[in-house]
Amino acid sequence: MLRWFFVSPAERRLLGFSRLGGPTPWVIAIMSFSIMLIAATGLALASTAALVSRSIETRYALEAPGGGADLGALVQAIGSTHGVTSVDAVPESDMRKTLEQWLGPAAQSAELPVPALINFDASRGTDLRALERRVQAIAPGATMVAHRDSVGPLLHSLTLLQWVAFGLVLLLSIAASAAVVLAARGALDTHRFTIEVMHGIGATDLQVTHLFQRKILIDAFIGSVAGAIAAALVLLLLASGAAIAGELTGGAAIGAGDIVILALLPLALTVLATWVARTAVLRTLRRAL
Amino acid sequence: MIGAWQGGGFAGQYVNNAGRDVAAVAEFDSVGLRYGTGAEVLRDLDFRLRTGSFYFLTGPSGAGKTSLLKLLYLAQRPTRGRIKLFGEELSEAEREALPPFRRRIGVVFQDFRLIRHLSAFDNIALPLRVAGAADQDVEGPVREMLAWVGLADRASARPPTLSGGEQQRVAIARAVINRPELLVADEPTGNVDAEMANRLMGLFTALNRLGTTVVVATHDVGLINATPGAQLIRLENGTLVDPTGTLRNPPHPSGSRT
Secondary structure, three states: OHHHOOOOHHHHHHHOOOOOOOOHHHHHHHHHHHHHHHHHHHHHHHHHHHHHHHHHOOEEEEEEOOHHHHHHHHHHHHHOOOOEEEEEEEOHHHHHHHHHHHHHHHHHOOOOOOOEEEEEEEOOOOOHHHHHHHHHHHOOOOEEEEHHHHHHHHHHHHHHHHHHHHHHHHHHHHHHHHHHHHHHHHHHHHOHHHHHHHHHOOOOHHHHHHHHHHHHHHHHHHHHHHHHHHHHHHHHHHHHHHHHOOHHHOOOOOOHHHHHHHHHHHHHHHHHHHHHHHHHHHHHHHOOO | OOEEEEOOHHHOEEEEOOOOEEOEEEEEEEEEEEOOOOOEEEEEEEEEEEOOOEEEEEOOOOOOHHHHHHHHOOOOOOOEEEEEEOOEEOOOOOHHHOHHHHOOEEEEOOOOOOOOOOOHHHHHHHHHHHOOOOHHHHHHHHHHHHHHOOOHHHOOOOHHHOOHHHHHHHHHHHHHOOOOOEEEEEOOOOOOOHHHHHHHHHHHHHHHHOOOEEEEEOOOHHHHHOOOOOEEEEEEOOEEOOOOOOOEOOOOOOOOOO
């Protein structure tokens, strides 16, 4: 692999390439930039979905129409249930303060019935039916809702978007490969005479391919890294913008593992481009005598 | 008549008039060549080139000389018949098998075929580098060859800046740099003056004395007559003039053979 980088100056002169002289590094840079941004978006979506899913998986809400009258008894009944790990009653004042945003001062009226709201976490295996029966005995008409049921469609959408992002990464990789194939064929056409002369004096296909794959390896590496650096700058700007915007991201940052994946993407793109170019060049050369 | 093949086909051995076995560097057996769906440009070629011999290939324009040379330096496959080079049947050989044989052949093309963006030095060094020679092993032989063809001071010049004659000398230097076993030259002295033509032919005959089989396509009668011991292959309408496939010793005082 390293031999691809270290060829003699004479070999480098054979194709007479100038660095960044062709469109290949630029095309790959644009592809790399797009792939990095889309992959980062996909990973962030995956991270967000995982975070939301984790945080609501065991979360439930109990809504009692009777208001705060039965609140103490309900909290005690829930808290004493085996498997319930935390209980958090939302104070009526908080509920009214929230309603004030829509209702104005009327939200503070005693005539406005405000339901009691209790959030609690119950681990897997908790007998929720028994809990529901106990709750109904205290506050008939109380309803118990699993957060995952209400947030499920959103999670489904997030998962779907995540797969769309990864699909786009795949499509862009294929597009980058196609661009590399075209570039390789173009280079072969440009250097057809040199190749014919080399074949004529006994050069093997691998010797000729070596020259091209090295050139495309370097172009792909430069393009990929340049695109990745530009994408990283954009991501940093977006991240700082999100931080300024407060809780917009909800803590769904890209993790260390995701950063490793993103850092490996330019290298993967380089390897893919080089392999595709090598295969394309070898196939084309095999059509000659 | 300079000898005969005994045993038939490729299995046979060439036996000269003195009764000695002579190895053949190239053997053509009922070879024909056509391009695409056109008519055959070469037909029923049956001949053998003896190792270490010197041949002139002559014939009118369009007779098929360049096509025959292409078959010899493995740039074309015959559409029928069999060709053996260096004792190996190569008519239907896998293309991956050809490069080692091509390295044993030096070719001087009519249009020189120099790589324009490489210097004269690099063009001449190319066969050595393709054969895997290290840079330190290339410098000496290439400088020596440049000096021999009178281009020592033009080592770094690129072909477009060289005259036709200079380009031809670079092409010849490239063809002979690795002492090929078979040297094929298409009008190698067409663009040089008489003195340089003599020097180049001197190089060819020197190589020939060292064992290289030389095939030169030319119309230059003077060149043929000035090379004693060389043999003549004459093509007309894509076929050898002598239907028996024997090759005649060409030197003729009047030079009227061509």
